[in-house]
Amino acid sequence: MQDMMNWAVILLHVLIYNVCVGAVEQEPSRTNDYLIMKWGKWFTLLDFNHDGNLSMDDPTTFEAYYIAHGNLSDQQLKTMKNKMDKLWKTFVFTNKKEVSKEDFLSMLKQRYESNTTALIGMMRVFPTDWCEAIDLNGDKFLSKDEFILNFVAETHNNIQTDEKFFYMYHPINERVALDDVIESFVLFVTEPDEAKSDIVLNAIDSGL
């Protein structure tokens, strides 16, 4: 009986130790210059109408391109527009109608430093919802056409650069798994270590 009690005490200590170590590992991080530089580039990437702010005009610019060139059914357009509008309102705005670059950087810095794990989780939901909206045939892959349509709608009109970006993912049968694209965006927005290869940053720096 005493042995069992001793084991119970040891197990309890191990449990407490693991919880404490876990808590240390999840401690919020400090923002570094590399992350801030990437967030600035992400802001520019999202400012589809190039007016220096993020507002609902940006997804409207994006959706207008799909309406004109996407060859989508009314139902597909409606689904995509609903997903995009919801995404934009949830992640970009916090009761604001317009977000400046300064607001955007400070929002990300505050979220990153107060709870890094929560921000990483949120930054996985953002590209996941986005990719589901632009995966028009719903096969969980982005074809080259789906990929390029998205970036041209984002006003990155240089098809050669968009194609180069697509091939950075090493597509199989001219398709890229949604998960690969999603994880590349999570890494772009949340990885503070510049030694890690970053496809999205490379694409932006190559003129996207």
Ligand SMILES: [Ca+2]
């Ligand atoms: Ca804008």
Ligand SMILES: [Ca+2]
């Ligand atoms: Ca697809």
